[in-house]
Amino acid sequence: MNWKIACIQFDIAFGNPEANIDKVYKLLKVAGEEKPDIIVLPELWSTGYDLERLNKIADSGGFVTTKLLKSAAKELGVHIVGGSIAKKTNKGIYNTMLTVNNDGEVVGEYSKLHLFRLMDEHHYLQPGKTDGMFQLDGEHCAGFICYDIRFPEWIRAHTTKDAKAIFVVAEWPLARVEHWRTLLIARAIENQCFVIACNRSGADPNNAFAGHSMIINPWGEVLAEAGVGEEIITATVDLAKVDEVRKKIPIFEDRRPQYY
Numbered sequence: 001m002n003w004k005i006a007c008i009q010f011d012i013a014f015g016n017p018e019a020n021i022d023k024v025y026k027l028l029k030v031a032g033e034e035k036p037d038i039i040v041l042p043e044l045w046s047t048g049y050d051l052e053r054l055n056k057i058a059d060s061g062g063f064v065t066t067k068l069l070k071s072a073a074k075e076l077g078v079h080i081v082g083g084s085i086a087k088k089t090n091k092g093i094y095n096t097m098l099t100v101n102n103d104g105e106v107v108g109e110y111s112k113l114h115l116f117r118l119m120d121e122h123h124y125l126q127p128g129k130t131d132g133m134f135q136l137d138g139e140h141c142a143g144f145i146c147y148d149i150r151f152p153e154w155i156r157a158h159t160t161k162d163a164k165a166i167f168v169v170a171e172w173p174l175a176r177v178e179h180w181r182t183l184l185i186a187r188a189i190e191n192q193c194f195v196i197a198c199n200r201s202g203a204d205p206n207n208a209f210a211g212h213s214m215i216i217n218p219w220g221e222v223l224a225e226a227g228v229g230e231e232i233i234t235a236t237v238d239l240a241k242v243d244e245v246r247k248k249i250p251i252f253e254d255r256r257p258q259y260y
């Protein structure tokens with residue numbers, strides 16, 4: 001399976017869902033002109049990190065953002081790994097990634113498991129309780145959100161279920177850009193899978209963000225990488241490369257989980 005993948009890296013308007021929804025629809029159309037198979041958006045793209053006002057601006061039931069993603073996916077004939085949005089439920093607010101296929105069906109919903117204390121997420125958000133597995137074109141994929149990449153055991157729990165491509169959506173700060181790059185490349189090498197990572201650019205009142213969205217192959221080679229500003233990066237990934245690398249160095253066969 002070959003997929004042309006586009007990551008839309010953009011500056012998110014702080015606490016302004018109307019402006020962001022409008023911008024995302026326009027950007028999806030621009031990215032769609034290159035006829036990608038999959039488009040990826042960044043973390044919390046409708047609200048940004050306006051956590052103090054999240055109760056007011058989070059998407060109730062995720063209805064507004066889900067509707068947009070479903071109709072854009074159908075209109076453009078593209079799968080959308082829809083970054084994440086703040087989803088308000090009767091159990092609290094979740095940082096939720098929605099994946100929609102090119103028929104406009106929701107095929108994945110994952111809420112961030114590891115809440116990032118350094119940015120006070122644990123005061124405003126509920127942690128998810130499900131894994132991030134989903135399928136596109138019959139291929140096993142997994143989704144993760146930002147801080148999740150610091151937990152290699154969480155990623156491994158998905159690649160042992162045969163995830164061949166992992167999608168990371170983020171609002172990763174510029175101050176730790178080298179952690180971002182190094183962790184993503186390491187996750188690709190150790191799991192022998194594609195890593196498709198979409199970060200935001202720009203700044204909010206508390207942080208400047210790193211950009212540097214990346215598409216990395218199972219050998220750890222960077223196929224595409226953005227700079228710090230707004231940019232759409234694309235690369236074509238051939239999933240057969242996963243089996244090729246896993247055959248060459250069979251780490252999944254050589255694991256000794258009984259000892260760890």
Ligand SMILES: O=C(O)CCC(=O)C(=O)O
Binds near residue numbers: 116146147172179
């Ligand atoms: O782990 C980090 O350094 C950044 C994580 C983060 O910004 C987040 O999870 O939102």
